[in-house]
Amino acid sequence: ISRYYLYSEWSDAFLIDRPGQAMVADSLLGLAISLVDHLGDEAGYARAFNLNRRGLARAYSGQLESAIALLEESLALNRECCEDQDLETSQLTNLGIAYRRQGRNEDAHRALMASHRINLALSEGLPDPYLANDFDNLSTYYLESKPDSASLYAQLAVHALLPHLGSIDDFRLPQVERFPASGHPIGPEDFEQTSETVALLTYISDWAKAEKAIADGKPVDGVYDECLAIYRIGDELIRYLFQSHEQAQTQLLWRAEARRLYAEALVAALAADKDELAFYYSEQARAQLLLDEQLKARAGASLPSEDYARLLQTRATATWTRQSTSSAQEILAASEELGRLQDSLSTIYGVYAAAQEIGLPNSDLGLLQTIPYNWTLVEYFLEPGLGGWAFVWEDGRLRVVELQIESLVPLVQQFREELTDYTTPFDPQAAYRLAELIWRPLGIESAEELVIISDGLLNDVPFEALLLEELDPEATLPYRSYPWWGKQFQAAYAYSLGWLLNQGDRASLDELLFFGPMGGVDPESGLDARLQLPLTSSLAEQLGIHFDWEVLVGTDANRSALEDRLASTSLFQLSSHAFPSTVNRPGASFLLSDSNSPHFYDFELLRHRLSADLVVLAGCDTGQGLDQPGEGIASLGRSFAYAGARSLVTSRWPIDEAATMKLLDPFYSGLADRQAKHQALASARNHYMDAQLNNKLAHPYFWAGLAYIGPPEGLPPAEVPLFWMYLLVPLLLCSIGLVLYKRSQ
Numbered sequence: 001i002s003r004y005y006l007y008s009e010w011s012d013a014f015l016i017d018r019p020g021q022a023m024v025a026d027s028l029l030g031l032a033i034s035l036v037d038h039l040g041d042e043a044g045y046a047r048a049f050n051l052n053r054r055g056l057a058r059a060y061s062g063q064l065e066s067a068i069a070l071l072e073e074s075l076a077l078n079r080e081c082c083e084d085q086d087l088e089t090s091q092l093t094n095l096g097i098a099y100r101r102q103g104r105n106e107d108a109h110r111a112l113m114a115s116h117r118i119n120l121a122l123s124e125g126l127p128d129p130y131l132a133n134d135f136d137n138l139s140t141y142y143l144e145s146k147p148d149s150a151s152l153y154a155q156l157a158v159h160a161l162l163p164h165l166g167s168i169d170d171f172r173l174p175q176v177e178r179f180p181a182s183g184h185p186i187g188p189e190d191f192e193q194t195s196e197t198v199a200l201l202t203y204i205s206d207w208a209k210a211e212k213a214i215a216d217g218k219p220v221d222g223v224y225d226e227c228l229a230i231y232r233i234g235d236e237l238i239r240y241l242f243q244s245h246e247q248a249q250t251q252l253l254w255r256a257e258a259r260r261l262y263a264e265a266l267v268a269a270l271a272a273d274k275d276e277l278a279f280y281y282s283e284q285a286r287a288q289l290l291l292d293e294q295l296k297a298r299a300g301a302s303l304p305s306e307d308y309a310r311l312l313q314t315r316a317t318a319t320w321t322r323q324s325t326s327s328a329q330e331i332l333a334a335s336e337e338l339g340r341l342q343d344s345l346s347t348i349y350g351v352y353a354a355a356q357e358i359g360l361p362n363s364d365l366g367l368l369q370t371i372p373y374n375w376t377l378v379e380y381f382l383e384p385g386l387g388g389w390a391f392v393w394e395d396g397r398l399r400v401v402e403l404q405i406e407s408l409v410p411l412v413q414q415f416r417e418e419l420t421d422y423t424t425p426f427d428p429q430a431a432y433r434l435a436e437l438i439w440r441p442l443g444i445e446s447a448e449e450l451v452i453i454s455d456g457l458l459n460d461v462p463f464e465a466l467l468l469e470e471l472d473p474e475a476t477l478p479y480r481s482y483p484w485w486g487k488q489f490q491a492a493y494a495y496s497l498g499w500l501l502n503q504g505d506r507a508s509l510d511e512l513l514f515f516g517p518m519g520g521v522d523p524e525s526g527l528d529a530r531l532q533l534p535l536t537s538s539l540a541e542q543l544g545i546h547f548d549w550e551v552l553v554g555t556d557a558n559r560s561a562l563e564d565r566l567a568s569t570s571l572f573q574l575s576s577h578a579f580p581s582t583v584n585r586p587g588a589s590f591l592l593s594d595s596n597s598p599h600f601y602d603f604e605l606l607r608h609r610l611s612a613d614l615v616v617l618a619g620c621d622t623g624q625g626l627d628q629p630g631e632g633i634a635s636l637g638r639s640f641a642y643a644g645a646r647s648l649v650t651s652r653w654p655i656d657e658a659a660t661m662k663l664l665d666p667f668y669s670g671l672a673d674r675q676a677k678h679q680a681l682a683s684a685r686n687h688y689m690d691a692q693l694n695n696k697l698a699h700p701y702f703w704a705g706l707a708y709i710g711p712p713e714g715l716p717p718a719e720v721p722l723f724w725m726y727l728l729v730p731l732l733l734c735s736i737g738l739v740l741y742k743r744s745q
Contacts, residue, residue, distance in 0.1 A: 001039060007032035008050055015057055016256050020627075022060035029054040044081035048074045052091050059098040067098045085122060089115040089130060093137055100141055112137050125163070129196050132160035136203050139210060147213035154207035158186070161194045161203070186233050191240045195331040198254045201241070204234040205261040212268045224272035231265035235284065238262075255628065259285055263383040270389070275400050279391045280367055282381040286455070286496040286632065302352050302609065307345060314338050368398055370501050375712065376447035379497065380438070382408070382456035392442055401441050408437065412457045419465060420653050422701035428471040428482065435466035435485060449676075449712040450491045451500070459633050460623060460652050462704040463491055464685060479698035480689045486704075490682035492712040495632065495641060500711055503646045507611050509570050509718045512549045514540045515562065516575040517593040520554030526595035536575050539661045543573065546672040555593045559600065562592065566608045571715070573664075578619030578651075581626045581634050588625050588636035590617075602639035610644035613716055614677065618660050623650030623707060637709065647677060647710020659702035662688050671715050678708045 011028035014021045029050050036046040051074035058067035075091040078084055092115035099108035116134040123131055139153035186204075191197060211227035238258045262285035269278035303311065314337060321334035346353035371377055377393040380403075388405035391398060415430040438458065444450075452463060464486030471482065494500040519536030521527050540551045552561055557576075566572075578590040581602070589599040617623075617637055625635040632638070637650035649667075666687045670680030685703045692698040 001035075004032050004035040004038065004046070007035070008046075008053075011053060011057070013253075015053060015060070016253050017060045018256060019061045021256075022057045026054060026057040026061060029057060044077065045084065045087070048077040048082065048084075048091075049087060051077065052087065052094060055098065056094045059094065059101060064098055064102045068095065068102070071095045071098060085118055086130070089118045089122075089134075092118075093133065096137055096141070105141075108141060112141060126159075127161045127163050127194055127196070129161065129199060132157045132196070132199065132203065135160060136199075136206055139203075139206050143206075143210055143213060147210050151207060151210035151214065154203055154210055157203035158200065158207060161196050161200050162186075162190055163193065187236060188240050191237055195335070197237065197241055198257060201234060201237050201254065201257045201261065204230060204237060205257065205264060208234065208261075208268070209264055212264070212271070216271070224268055227268050228265070228272060228274075228277070231261065231268060231281075234261045234265070235281075238284075259383075263381070263386055266381060266383075266389075267386055270400065275391075275398055276368060278389075278400065279379070279398060282379055282389075282391060283367065283497050285381070286453070286498075303345065303349060307349075311341060311345065314341050367497075368393060371497070372449070375449045375451055376444060377451045377453070377497070378442060378444070379453040380455040380458050382458065384456075388456075390438070390442055392444070394444065394447075401443075403438060403441065405437070408457055411437065412461060415461070415465075419462065419700055419704060422696070422699045426479065426699055427473055428467050428475075429473055431465060431467040432470045434461070435468060439463070439466060439468075439485065444489075447489060450489055450678075451494055451712060452491045453494050453496060455632075459627070462652055462700070462707065463489070464682070465700040465704040478695045479700070480692070484700075486682060486685055490679050491708075492676075492678035493707050493709045494711075495638065495709065499641065503711070506613060506646070506716045507570055509613060509716050511565070511569050512547050512571040512573075513565055513569045514543065514549040514551045514553075514573045514575070515557050516540060516551075516553040517557035517591055518554075518576050519557070521593075522555055527593070527598060531577060531591065533575060533577075533657055535657050535661050539575060539664065542661070542665050543668050546668040547571070549573070557593050559592050559594045559597065562600065563608070566605075566610060568611065570611060570613050572612050572615045572645075573618065574616065575618045578617065578622045578636055580621040580624040580636065588622075588634070588639060590619055590622075590636065602634075602636055605639050605643040608643055610640065612640075612645045614647050614649070614710070615640045615645040616649040616664070617651065618649075618655070618664065618706075619651065620654035621651060623652050623709075641709070647708070647713075649677075649681065649706055649708050652705050652707060653701075655705040656702055659688070659697070660706070662691075663703065663706060674714050676712050676714045677710065678712050681706060681708045 007028050011025040011032065014025040014028070016022065033047060033050050033054065036043045036050065039046050051070050055067045055069075055071035055074060058064070058070060071091055071094050075088065075095070078087050078091060092111045096108045096112035096115065099105075099111060112134065116131075116138070119128070119130045119134050135153045135157035139150045139157060142149040142153065191200070194200060208227045208230035211230055212224065215223040215227060238261070241254055241258075262281045266278045266281040266285075269275075269281060318331075318334040318338045321331055371393055373396055375393070377391075379391040379393075380388070381391070382388040382403075382405060388403035388408070390401045390403060392401060393399075411430055411434050415434050418427050418430055438461075454461065464484065466485035467483055468485055468488065469483040471477070516533070516536035516539075518531050518533040519540070521529050521532040523529060537553055540549065540553060543549060544551070550565075574590060576590045576592075579585060579588060579599070581588045587601040587603055589601045591598050592600050615637075617640070619636075622636045623633070625633050625638075628634050635650065637648045640648055663681075663684045665684075667680050667684040670683050671677065675683065685706075688703045689698050
């Protein structure tokens, strides 16, 4: 019985309109349904309830025939065993969604209106989330045929959640012909009136979408002003969610909805010829969400442990209240208590308040002016169903390039297969065709400081391995003679411009840690001896030529030693096995030498406030993980960024230990010679490739697996010890005195 409830509730976290996530929900609901017979008298309702959810999951994943069959079965079962009207409205609504996606518009309208009539009869006043949901589904239904009606119903959905904007009497018609007067703008004081903030975000998005549909095709100045004003309301609501910290229990859902709103706002801004506003929304889609996690990590790490525990407990109480009751009053009371505690902590601890003030732009004005003039910035934005664009900032001006991405999915897949299959010769076709699709249209011939912010499918594409000229697949050229992108360009990658430019002041390079837990595996430790990385000690010795490291290898590289040093280390080299997050492994991790708890997980990093200028994660897949809607890839590297690392080197696939050793030696040599970090890594790649006498070992699998993420800059200078200052100052004064004396003579 407990497993049934856990599977059923777990599925709700993935039940969003994204095929990959919906398929996870579908699997979990299958497990829940297999256990419903254990519930006794509740079995009939539980089966109907979960069949309804599973039908919606199938609709979201595109399996419409199966979805409709499950939903109709769920509806019939409910009417036979339970006659639960709340469940029936949900079943009818989901049927309407599935029918509409299948093109059965009359059936869709009939189901949606049937749900609406039941909810009208049950409604006792506003706010009414069920009524709001009905209106939004009707808005979606009318979007393609009658966008003005779609706009009307979306407004009604918004108003049904905000009781101060109308009354229930305004909604007592099956097909509404009028709506409460409200006007713009809606702002934070309105958001505080409802606990259904994520639903409100959806309804605002649909309202703006309908207004854009009205404006499309009308060549009149200012025709998009209305929809852009509504998108701005949505942007303010996302900021409110970001700052309120109330959304943890619906994180996946609200981030997916935020990403969708920003994508649609970007398209509307481009249609209105407002390129800077479009870039602002592109940046918000990633910066707002990434900085949310970084904010929590920094702020929490700044609190005393007792206060941090109290904050976590109050946040958990607010989350539980939201999940366990439908009472808006109780939910708002718990949220207000959490808000009061956060305000109190901000007043008492200045460092906690400061940690939450990571620079988020309030508008598009001035965002581009924060970019250093010598940078060439390329920010990609890809949204399935909407399109793809590259925002290019070059020589102090912004260009927007629309990309043709219809063939992107199979092409990226083919390119990655070529990169990771080093047992067969590299086929240059995919590398060239991908360059023609995502790079050639940008028209960039050279770049002094190139920064690439990828998105979607491009998140783990190594641009270094693209080809700038077409080659004959049967060509017998050695790999070092290929026209690789990385021979002409040197790129620094970044999660977002906001993350890149909000790293704060740099510390000096004073504490350097080489951490290699698998350099030696003690047979008596209980760890598998096959986990040993035999080249670790040799790598530490090589890198010691370039920098004065504290070297911890084997059993010395344990949990206690790591946690004692994480906060103070300014250059961190990790040489260990790493494991990305997956559906079955909810957190990324790397191995320690501790046999009782060998995995150090990404969430453990968030207990520490890092000051590292550079973190090099030389393990497998440290840049890989679950692709979270609206957030990007939840990788181990990203967790180090959340915890405060200024820049990183991460891996794009399971890298080869020997090749990585040959890359890291010239990389650190370049850093010691004051090269910029991205240039040092690019030089190391080219040096490795040119040095291979065996052409098979020059395959891009061996040299393109590491990516530099961070600002295009070198390491900071090392701190001058204080005793040297005491020695040098008198010597300098004596020297000056001697020179003056000789001149006087």
